[in-house]
Amino acid sequence: METTVGKARSSIFPLIFFLVFLVITALATVVAAADEAPKIDSGDTAWVLMASALVLLMTPALAFFYGGLVRRKNVLSVLMQCFLLMCVISIQWVLFGYSLAFGPDVGGWIGNLDWFGLKGVGLTAHAGYAATIPHQAFMIFQMMFAIITPALIIGAFAERMKFAAFAVFTLLWATLVYDPVCHWVWGIGGFMRTWGALDFAGGTVVHINAGIAALVCALVLGKRIGYPNNSAPPHNLPFAVLGAGLLWFGWFGFNAGSALGAGALATTAFVATHIASAAAGLTWSLIEWARHGKPTVLGIITGAVAGLVAITPASGFVNPIGAIWIGIGASVLCYLSAVIMKAKFGYDDTLDAFGVHGVGGIWGAIATGLFATKTVNAAGADGLFYGNPAQLMIQVKATLVTVAWSFVMSFVLLKIVNAVMGARASEHEERVGLDLTGHSESAYTILD
Amino acid sequence: MKYIIAIIQPDRVQDVLAKLEEKEIHLVTVSQVLGRGRQKGIAEVYRSHKEPGNLLKKVKLEIAVNQEFVAATIDAITSGARSGQIGDGKIFVLDLAEVVRIRTGETGGVAIG
Numbered sequence: 001m002e003t004t005v006g007k008a009r010s011s012i013f014p015l016i017f018f019l020v021f022l023v024i025t026a027l028a029t030v031v032a033a034a035d036e037a038p039k040i041d042s043g044d045t046a047w048v049l050m051a052s053a054l055v056l057l058m059t060p061a062l063a064f065f066y067g068g069l070v071r072r073k074n075v076l077s078v079l080m081q082c083f084l085l086m087c088v089i090s091i092q093w094v095l096f097g098y099s100l101a102f103g104p105d106v107g108g109w110i111g112n113l114d115w116f117g118l119k120g121v122g123l124t125a126h127a128g129y130a131a132t133i134p135h136q137a138f139m140i141f142q143m144m145f146a147i148i149t150p151a152l153i154i155g156a157f158a159e160r161m162k163f164a165a166f167a168v169f170t171l172l173w174a175t176l177v178y179d180p181v182c183h184w185v186w187g188i189g190g191f192m193r194t195w196g197a198l199d200f201a202g203g204t205v206v207h208i209n210a211g212i213a214a215l216v217c218a219l220v221l222g223k224r225i226g227y228p229n230n231s232a233p234p235h236n237l238p239f240a241v242l243g244a245g246l247l248w249f250g251w252f253g254f255n256a257g258s259a260l261g262a263g264a265l266a267t268t269a270f271v272a273t274h275i276a277s278a279a280a281g282l283t284w285s286l287i288e289w290a291r292h293g294k295p296t297v298l299g300i301i302t303g304a305v306a307g308l309v310a311i312t313p314a315s316g317f318v319n320p321i322g323a324i325w326i327g328i329g330a331s332v333l334c335y336l337s338a339v340i341m342k343a344k345f346g347y348d349d350t351l352d353a354f355g356v357h358g359v360g361g362i363w364g365a366i367a368t369g370l371f372a373t374k375t376v377n378a379a380g381a382d383g384l385f386y387g388n389p390a391q392l393m394i395q396v397k398a399t400l401v402t403v404a405w406s407f408v409m410s411f412v413l414l415k416i417v418n419a420v421m422g423a424r425a426s427e428h429e430e431r432v433g434l435d436l437t438g439h440s441e442s443a444y445t446i447l448d
Numbered sequence: 449m450k451y452i453i454a455i456i457q458p459d460r461v462q463d464v465l466a467k468l469e470e471k472e473i474h475l476v477t478v479s480q481v482l483g484r485g486r487q488k489g490i491a492e493v494y495r496s497h498k499e500p501g502n503l504l505k506k507v508k509l510e511i512a513v514n515q516e517f518v519a520a521t522i523d524a525i526t527s528g529a530r531s532g533q534i535g536d537g538k539i540f541v542l543d544l545a546e547v548v549r550i551r552t553g554e555t556g557g558v559a560i561g
Contacts, residue, residue: 073458230462431459431531440493446482446505 004171041132044418048130048137051257055144058250059086059151062146065243065305066155069298069351072235074159074382074431075443081166087175088167089147094118097105098139100179103130105189110180128188130260141257142182149178149206155353156214157221157423159232160430163438164181165423173213177409181209181402183188197398198372198380198391200269201258203313203364204402211358212403213410214349220414221424223348225431237297244301248277251308255315268376269315272323274309276315279327302356306334309360314334314368317402322371326364333363362399449544449557450518454509455483456529456537461507464528468511471520471548475560477510486534512544514557 063082068073089097096116097098103111115121118139126135150170157166176284185199192204199205224232234240255273259266283296284303310330316372318326338355349355372383382388417423429437436442456464461478468476482503492499513521522539530536549559 151512226462229466431457433459436492442492446480 023157035089039132040134041261044130044132044263045134045137047262048133048141048257048260051139051253051444052137052144053149053383054250054253055141055257056086056250058226058247058254059148061243061246061250062148062151062154063243064239065247065301065350066158067239068236068239068241068243069234070158071232071433072443073435075235075239075435076439076441077163077434078154078158080163080439082151084148084167085151088171089150091144092171092174093139093143093146095180097174098142100175101146101182102139102142102187105183106189107193108189108191109183111183111187118210131259138260141260142186145202145206145254146174146178146182149202150174151211152206152210152353152357153214153217155351155357156218156349157264158350159434160221161217161423161426162421162425162429163434165417165421168421169347169417169423172413172417173410176413177213177406178205178209181205181405184401185398192398192401195394195398196381196391197394198368199313199365199398199447200316200368201255201312203310203361203368204398205384207309207357207361208399208402209361209406211354211356211361212406214353215347215358216407216410217414218347218349220411220418223346224350225392225427227348228343228346234298241297242307248304248308250265251277255312258317265316265377268319271320272315273311275320275323276311276327276330277304277307279324280304280331283328283331284335287331302334302338302352303331306356306360307356309334310364310367312361313364314371317368317372317377317383318422319371319373319376322367322373326367326371329363329367330360336358360405365395365399366392368391449547449560450513450515450544451544452509452511452513452518452521452525453540453542454511454525454529454537455481455506456509456525457531457535458505458507460529460531461509464509464525467524468521471510471517471524472516473513473521473524475511479508479510481506481508485538504535505537512547512560514560 001211059082062161064077066082067078069076094117096113098118098121099113099115101110103113103115106112118136121135121139123134123136125131125133126138129135130138150173153170153173182205184190185197185205186193192199197204222336251273252270256266259269281300281304284306285300288299289295307327307330310326311318314322334352334356337359338349338352342349342352342355368383370383370385372380372391373386374380374382381391384392414423425434454464459524465476468474483506484503509525510520518541522541525539546555547557547559548555
């Protein structure tokens with residue numbers, strides 16, 4: 001009788017011990033799993049997906065901004081070029097563009113093709129780029145930047161570039177100019193990123209890159225027939241205003257989305273973006289008012305866009321007052337370049353792609369080196385006005401290298417495309433209009 | 449006094465107006481019109497619907513001139529609008545019975561300039 005009781009007591013303890021052991025091991029397994037995979041945050045993911053949609057909206061917005069500024073016989077050609085990019089660059093990005101831009105680094109210059117066809121780009125987070133959102137969310141957000149950057153160049157060669165040549169040129173440009181520069185500034189291992197160059201949402205990668213390419217295209221393709229004497233006023237300024245308004249709206253995705261999370265950093269970028277645009281629009285209006293006695297609608301929207309361009313690299317590093325100065329500077333400099341310098345030198349940068357995006361982007365990149373402060377973003381740096389002149393030198397270096405690469409590569413690519421298939425539309429095509437000759441379509445009927 | 453009506457290609461308007469200015473002919477009325485001549489035109493395609501090239505966009509200029517200016521006007525329009533291709537357009541010269549300047553009530557040749 002005693003033996004049975006003793007036996008029963010002694011076999012329960014190992015069982016209890018084993019059960020406790022299993023429970024602890026089970027807990028360890030769960031906890032270990034949580035540590036290995038960065039946790040996806042639904043707020044961050046929601047914001048980045050929404051921001052991606054906002055940035056995509058900027059391409060059709062740009063299409064109407066530009067479209068309203070060209071002659072009515074060419075408006076469809078501009079809309080078509082933008083829409084084509086939405087299709088072509090998306091596919092390029094998925095197949096190899098994303099890998100080249102953000103993939104595993106090769107010598108600081110470019111990503112490799114490990115992520116060809118988005119292999120390895122899944123739904124868990126990529127801790128290095130964006131730790132709280134699925135990797136594909138980061139990929140698709142960046143895709144929208146890759147789409148709009150070549151679209152900006154359209155402003156330089158509007159009304160005179162052949163559609164097929166445009167398609168080939170921009171595909172080559174996206175792969176050989178955009179993807180490398182994107183890698184240098186934002187890719188892990190990219191040499192400008194290693195320098196510590198600050199570019200929150202694309203001053204160098206997007207605006208300087210496209211702006212310089214625009215200047216090259218304007219110079220290589222030459223002036224439109226009759227320029228500058230034959231007047232070609234905007235055929236639909238309401239479209240241009242609508243486009244500019246949607247650009248302003250979408251830019252919140254462009255800049256605040258680049259925080260890659262929903263919180264303080266996104267907020268400060270949002271605020272800086274808005275304030276810079278407001279300051280710039282006001283400044284341009286005041287300049288016109290002073291010079292000509294009347295402010296114009298075209299002026300105020302151009303100013304607002306210039307402000308948005310300039311704040312892009314600085315948006316996550318400056319405080320609201322810095323944003324005001326950046327906006328004011330953008331309008332002053334872009335007004336000088338688009339209105340005064342262009343008239344003086346006579347190049348046909350049709351829609352001021354260089355004048356606004358190129359010059360505005362350069363000012364923005366430099367201004368980041370002036371106004372950046374760690375009190376806004378501890379992961380950034382202090383600029384000149386906060387006691388650190390070294391950052392300004394880095395910004396200048398990054399700007400110069402981007403300008404040089406974009407200028408040389410855009411020139412080479414355009415020359416090649418021109419030699420192989422002819423880039424400029426014929427005189428007949430230019431006179432009749434690209435809509436009818438390139439697309440067999442007319443934007444506006446007259447009777448019915 | 450003559451009334452000159454010219455139908456020209458839309459992309460030639462700036463050139464013609466510049467030539468008219470050179471000859472001191474300032475007053476002109478310009479309108480957008482549709483028309484066809486023997487020019488076949490450019491077909492438009494909207495999904496499955498093909499619009500045959502029937503009516504083409506042209507620009508009409510209307511100028512009232514005193515007799516002394518008729519030749520200069522025709523010359524200016526022709527040199528500005530001619531491209532040598534079919535579709536360059538036509539000039540019609542009509543007799544003008546009376547002209548009145550509304551602001552002052554002047555009539556005749558004085559009211560034209």
